[in-house]
Amino acid sequence: MNSEHDIPNSSTMRVEVQRYRPELDARPWWQAFDVPYTNDTSVLEALQYIKDELDSSLSFRWSCRMAICGSCGFMINGVPKLGCKSFLRDYGALKIAALDNFPIERDLVADISGFVEKLETVKPYLMREDPSDLDTSVPISRAFNQTPQQLSLYKQFSQCINCGICYAACPQFGRDPEFLGPAALTLAYRYNQDSRDQGKKDRMPLLNAEEGVWGCTFVGYCSEVCPKSVDPAAAINQGKAASAIDYALNLVQLGGDK
Amino acid sequence: MNAPKENNKTLRRPYKVEQKPLWWLDNSYYFRYMIRESTSLIVLIYGLVIVVGLLRLTQGPYMWQGWVETVSSPLMFPLHLLALLAVVYHAYTWFKLAPRIMALRISGKPVSDQKVEWAHWIVMLGVTVACLLVASCGGALL
Numbered sequence: 302m303n304s305e306h307d308i309p310n311s312s313t314m315r316v317e318v319q320r321y322r323p324e325l326d327a328r329p330w331w332q333a334f335d336v337p338y339t340n341d342t343s344v345l346e347a348l349q350y351i352k353d354e355l356d357s358s359l360s361f362r363w364s365c366r367m368a369i370c371g372s373c374g375f376m377i378n379g380v381p382k383l384g385c386k387s388f389l390r391d392y393g394a395l396k397i398a399a400l401d402n403f404p405i406e407r408d409l410v411a412d413i414s415g416f417v418e419k420l421e422t423v424k425p426y427l428m429r430e431d432p433s434d435l436d437t438s439v440p441i442s443r444a445f446n447q448t449p450q451q452l453s454l455y456k457q458f459s460q461c462i463n464c465g466i467c468y469a470a471c472p473q474f475g476r477d478p479e480f481l482g483p484a485a486l487t488l489a490y491r492y493n494q495d496s497r498d499q500g501k502k503d504r505m506p507l508l509n510a511e512e513g514v515w516g517c518t519f520v521g522y523c524s525e526v527c528p529k530s531v532d533p534a535a536a537i538n539q540g541k542a543a544s545a546i547d548y549a550l551n552l553v554q555l556g557g558d559k
Numbered sequence: 560m561n562a563p564k565e566n567n568k569t570l571r572r573p574y575k576v577e578q579k580p581l582w583w584l585d586n587s588y589y590f591r592y593m594i595r596e597s598t599s600l601i602v603l604i605y606g607l608v609i610v611v612g613l614l615r616l617t618q619g620p621y622m623w624q625g626w627v628e629t630v631s632s633p634l635m636f637p638l639h640l641l642a643l644l645a646v647v648y649h650a651y652t653w654f655k656l657a658p659r660i661m662a663l664r665i666s667g668k669p670v671s672d673q674k675v676e677w678a679h680w681i682v683m684l685g686v687t688v689a690c691l692l693v694a695s696c697g698g699a700l701l
């Protein structure tokens with residue numbers, strides 16, 4: 302290839318990496334490395350080079366290398382991004398840190414278990430009420446057909462890979478870790494929007510709560526940084542409309558879910 | 560339960576980073592968000608000025624005239640200008656966000672974000688023109 306983006310083989314980049322070794326360090330600190338790179342070197346590959354060739358004690362999470370596992374979220378020059386989807390050619394120098402707003406477990410490993418627990422509370426799976434579907438002694442034998450239009454109501458929101466990048470981009474979550482946050486609220490809305498689901502009344506109390514959709518002030522940065530273009534801010538704020546309608550229905554006792 | 564043995568003690572020591580009070584200065588996206596939100600303060604102040612005007616209106620023509628003279632004074636001009644800029648900027652940011660909240664569909668097909676945004680501008684301009692017409696010709700019509 303001879304594009305203008307071609308980088309000579311000899312290029313190296315100064316990569317600063319945040320280190321935190323709980324058994325040794327009182328607080329995180331920066332360690333600098335010089336990493337050789339080419340036109341297609343990703344940030345994840347740069348970290349792997351450091352671990353293989355320069356300092357094997359560096360810890361970071363990764364798995365698929367193709368933006369589907371959601372493991373390698375880092376703060377890259379202050380912006381939360383997937384390491385496998387960011388390339389050295391787009392930067393002059395690099396500062397890589399663990400995702401913001403989460404406790405740092407070690408080096409670049411953020412402890413996102415708080416987010417995973419929140420995700421579980423919103424029941425992100427199809428729930429049925431019909432007695433015939435609840436009988437677990439027989440496998441479900443009928444199809445739950447969906448029109449393309451019904452699919453389009455939630456498809457975008459179902460692309461989430463649970464990387465936690467939106468939480469690192471959410472100042473409301475940074476301020477109050479109890480806030481359910483972008484991904485969990487988006488998944489709740491995604492299942493509420495699914496024509497096959499009947500579990501809305503179980504999820505609405507969580508959405509209606511102070512820590513639910515109303516904790517969001519539409520900063521919108523979550524949607525800006527989402528590597529899968531899920532647009533969590535849209536889901537949450539459409540969830541506010543649903544929550545307001547639910548509240549009004551409750552008020553006049555026409556159903557709704559408290 | 561017995562106390563845990565010394566060698567069972569966890570070596571985990573997660574490091575918690577507190578949010579900085581001025582977190583919104585680190586990122587231009589956050590900074591623009593704070594500007595957007597702070598426009599509401601100027602609108603609040605202007606709203607209070609209008610409420611005082613209503614109060615003066617109930618207190619008779621003399622008090623009303625005094626309020627009109629106060630808000631028409633050149634000293635008040637910066638507030639009027641600031642409030643106008645704040646409202647227009649807030650409207651601009653709000654109309655940009657509105658399509659993503661509305662997710663409007665007409666006969667099953669999603670309406671484009673641009674159309675929803677422009678519809679907001681057209682309605683706002685329409686209402687503004689109507690208000691200005693009533694305000695300037697209202698007396699004549701009565």
